[in-house]
Amino acid sequence: MSHRILIADDHPLMRTALTQTIGQAIPGAVILEASRFDQIKPVLDTGEPPDIILLDLHMPGMSGLIGLMMLRSEHPAIPVIVVSASEDPVTIQRAIDYGASGFVPKSAPNTQIVEAIHAVLDGELWLPEINGGPETDAPDPAQRAATLTPQQLRVLAGIAEGKLNKQIAYEMNVAETTVKAHVTTILRKLGVLTRTQAAVLASQLALSSAPPPPVE
Structure with missing residues (x-):
């Protein structure tokens, strides 16, 4: 493509x-x-x-x-x-x-x-290495994860399990581009740059499986 x-x-x-x-x-x-x-x-x-x-x-x-x-x-x-x-x-x-x-x-x-x-x-963030990169007073992982929406948490759970975007999209019944957009937002909210870093943070929070869908 x-x-x-x-x-x-x-x-x-x-x-x-x-x-x-x-x-x-x-x-x-x-x-x-x-x-x-x-x-x-x-x-x-x-x-x-x-x-x-x-x-x-x-x-x-x-x-x-x-x-x-x-x-x-x-x-x-x-x-x-x-x-x-x-x-x-x-x-x-x-x-x-x-x-x-x-x-x-x-x-x-x-x-x-x-x-x-x-x-x-690939849905990741990219920053240059300039004087160690931009510094932020980021909150702890739990506080950062609390800003994610239910859909974003499901994507994060998929990342933690090592799933590809297309696999996550299939399971959530959404377009792969939607998952990519979620991944970018997740990285930004968590204050990390790569899927690997997000997966490590997710494992620290025991986000090893997708949360149940919200009650209609």
Whole structure:
């Protein structure tokens, strides 16, 4: 299956560089482009929206993180990787808090953007290692898990059992893309980056089996 990837950046050279990098690393990928924020919506509203968005926070019309929040609110199933010239931990953490699934500095090597794309397409979060990464005063695991919805807890239980997204989707009778969206939200709420870390945290909480469905 070929992936559709939207590059939203106002710098032509940056779009060209990303297009070449992705084309070499992900054969068959369909690259879409936008140079202003108002060009993104028409692409997302087509019958074939992208599988992932690479987003510059400072493109015309973005309004920084406000544009990111608007995208996540209107199209929650499409993951976003912020590709930014900013590298400070505060900006990185805010981007993740406001819905980004990944953050890649523009100064990063090409291999990092490819790693980030693969990780996010698999439903994981991806962050650069900059001064140890963004620091958070995260609550304990039980408090974090308490923020999950019943559906998200069922997905987390499946992750803890080592199940693939398609297996979890089959058992829950939902689309695999829905499970991927849940996984991304779960990682963000739990304050972890990978499924493995989420599974470890789930095992600590004895979430070894899916909770019963809510009573109608």
